[in-house]
Amino acid sequence: MSNFPKDLRYTNDHEWLRDGAHVRVGITQFAVDQLGDVTLVDLPREGDLVTKGQRFGTIESVKSVSDLYAPVSGRVTKINTALKDTPELVNQDPYAGGWMIEIEPSERHELEELLTPDAYDNLVASQG
Amino acid sequence: MTEAPRKRTPLFEAHRQLGARLIDFGGWDMPVQYKAGTIKEHKTGREAVGLFDVSHMGEARLRGPRAAEAVARLTSNDVTGAPVGKAVYTLLCLPHGGIVDDCIFYKRADDDYFVIVNASNTAKDLAWMREQTQGLVEVEDLSDATALIAVQGPKAALMVDELAGGGLIKLPSFSFADATVGGVKCMAARTGYTGEDGFELACAADEAVRLWTALLEAATGLGGLPIGLGARDTLRLESKLPLYGNDIDDTTTPLEAGLGWAVKLDKGDFIGRDALVKQKAHGLGRQLVGFRIDERAIARHGYAIVDRGQPEGEQEIGTVTSGGPGISVPGAIGLGYVPTARAAAGTAITIDCRGKDVPATVVKGKFYTRPKT
Secondary structure, eight states: OOOOOTTOEEOTTSEEEEOSSSEEEEEOHHHHHHHOSEEEEEOOOTTOEEOTTSEEEEEEESSOEEEEEOSSOEEEEEEOTHHHHOTTHHHHOTTTTTOOEEEEESOGGGGGGSBOHHHHHHHHHHHO | OOOOOOBOOTTHHHHHHTTOEEEEETTEEEEEEOTTOHHHHHHHHHHSOEEEEOTTSEEEEEESTTHHHHHHHHBSSOSTTSOTTBEEEEEEEOTTSOEEEEEEEEEEETTEEEEEEOGGGHHHHHHHHHHHTTTTOEEEEOTTTEEEEEEESTTHHHHHHHHTTSSSTTOOTTBEEEEEETTEEEEEESOOSSSSOEEEEEEEGGGHHHHHHHHHHHHHTTTOEEOOHHHHHHHHHHTTOOOBTTTBOTTSOTTTTTOGGGOOTTSOOOTTHHHHHHHHHHOOSEEEEEEEESSSOOOOTTOEEEOTTSOTTOOEEEEEEEEEEOSSSSSEEEEEEEEGGGOSTTOEEEEEETTEEEEEEEEOSOSOOOOOO
16 A cells, blocks of 8 residues: 655645645545545635644545544635535545645645655554 | 454455455454445445345244244244244334344244344344243354345346246245255345345355355356445435334334334234333334435434524434435435424424534435336
């Protein structure tokens, strides 16, 4: 399982983040494997403020419901509206079509605190 | 304290080789899904044929000259009055009417009954049956010696019939016969827990792999799949089949749960009969109903059903006992207990979904009914 994309950063809660002017956020393949088939993704609205470590949405699979946690603080600038009708994109392509929100970070230093691919790999190895 | 090792069915290795995701299910290492995933497995069960390893379930045999007397005492339905060769769904009740378990009794002869019970209740049920029928009958525990494979879906019955060399397709629903399927001696029952046609096949544990292999080969040729517990749950929920521990337990009665059809108050005495007669006379305070969520949300086991028109502290009027996304039906569906005044079809109810009030509507009958063939 040890091939998490090298160009992303990760959280302990199994979200990924792609750096940029606005950062893009989703959940990892490991999280997807744990959840099984995703049936509903509840996301914030554009313009909402999110706080690092706080809930920004929920994801429901056939069997369970889980919270989604913001990897950094900031303003939501974009949401993946395709997930409303096709939540299965999260299963099919968690790092591309299954992305969830974009955030304009208010505290850029928070990005430094995220896990590197290797560190996340170790975390997953200890949980798997 | 070390965790007790999880129990394995005789098909554990077969599941692992099929790429199953295994979870702890009541102390058993069971496949929750295979590679196809829960949604695909569910649809395959509705459209083609699915194989379910349910060997974790408990089995027992009650035999002897007074077996009928013992079985009649234990069961709410008229098991002993049924013809030989019938499988009868019944409740085992406590004296106060609460449910010890729901199970199926198979009448092999007037003095010989086989029973299949829920996995998580096996030890409790056997102790209960022995305690309540002391001196009447021997209750033989066959749980470890028996494997159970369910074959369900529109292509299931014919597939099993062909593997048996014919003779099974004519069995009516809730009947059973001894048969040889794929070269393995089985008790084949026209029963299931999915709302689909099919068979449940009980065989000797050490023959389970041989039977599974024959079934899987035949099913694969028909577009079938092995199906995990995830889809087993969504299939049974769409067909409004209750799950012990979720929808029914020792605090709920069969009448509240809508299982009155499996309670024969006029068949003679049985454990719990007096309490159920009284409850029927007094009327039910609450009832288990099906509901459909009116918004984009999913209700889960344990969520509160609320009435915000009531004073603070009295707003929780019921509980969701099962819930999830519909797969063969649109929207999210569930079961829950509500006061009888709210139980009529079409009644608007409100469910507290993790702090958010979500509207839902009570619906009558099964969520999914299979198309007539």
